[in-house]
Amino acid sequence: MLKKIASLTPLLLLSGCALMNSDEYSKKTIDAMSESEQKLSSQLQEINLNLSNQTDYIESLEASIINLSNEVETLKKNQRHIRTVTVQAKNPAPNTPNPTLLASTVPDLKAGMVALGSLEYLYIDVIKSEFTARIDTGATTSSINAADMQEFDRNGKRWVRFHVLDDNDPEARKWVEAPIIRHVKIRQSTEDKKLERRAVVELWIKIGSIHEKAQFTLADRSQMDYPILLGREFIQDIAVVDVSRKFIQKPQKKSDIK
Structure with missing residues (x-):
């Protein structure tokens, strides 16, 4: 064993x-x-x-x-x-x-079109304020100087809150709230490889007899001479630009502002 x-x-x-x-x-x-x-x-x-x-x-x-x-x-x-x-x-x-x-x-004016100079008074309905806007036929889109931007949800949609500096009163800040239409990607320069994502909003504006909605890219224009730029997307079919003149359209009268 x-x-x-x-x-x-x-x-x-x-x-x-x-x-x-x-x-x-x-x-x-x-x-x-x-x-x-x-x-x-x-x-x-x-x-x-x-x-x-x-x-x-x-x-x-x-x-x-x-x-x-x-x-x-x-x-x-x-x-x-x-x-x-x-x-x-x-x-x-x-x-x-x-x-x-x-x-x-x-200018080659057609029926219903107006003449604009290189600078015009632009009135924004939602904040009842008038600004000096640069009219630029070389720019496709319009942009507005937006500071302290805050995105938030409202009724299932994405909104943004920002303020615009009033030309006539630098201390007064006008707050705007608007739904975001879309986002775009912008490259600051040809040498800059980084794309910046910016929100686009739609606002009612007045220039002379023009009272239309315009889409604006929200941007930091604090280094620019003017807080608002109007590009071709807004100008086309409603205005002709004479770059040799400024302020062809008169500012809004208080009696015309509701």
Whole structure:
């Protein structure tokens, strides 16, 4: 009996060692798989980040193409208008103004359109205040100087609260609350690779006889001469700009403000 037990003892020892080696191998395999999974997850996150950055860059390029297309179309219209006026001026009637001056300063007004100068008085309904706005045909969108912006939810929609500095009273801050129409991504300069996300709101404004809704990008214009800029999206089809003049339209009368 003792001989049988003695003969089985080495086999049991070998079997135990084999089990221990198997457990240790399984643990190492699991650790290796876990490490490989972490590496793959990190690589996937990096790929997603690169894709997001590339998407933002593509969107900015598309916006630049649209802006350039609009500028080219504006230049074509201006050239056609100048050619038309020049042809008409070849055989001028008596007392006709100088053709060169005529071609450069007379706006091509259509029915219902008004003339705007490079600067105009702009009245914002919601805060019952008037500002000096720069009229810029080289800019596609309009923007307004917004400080202390706070986004919040109201009735299931995203809103923003901000204030605008009054030109006539620098100490008075006019607060505006408006729903956010959308967000846009803006690059400050061609050398700046970072895109800045800005909110866009819609406000009722008045310039002379014009009383329309205008969409404004909320921006920090504290370093600019004027707190409001009106771009082509608002100007087109309702106004013609004569950059040689300022304040063609008169400020709003108190009797006209409701």
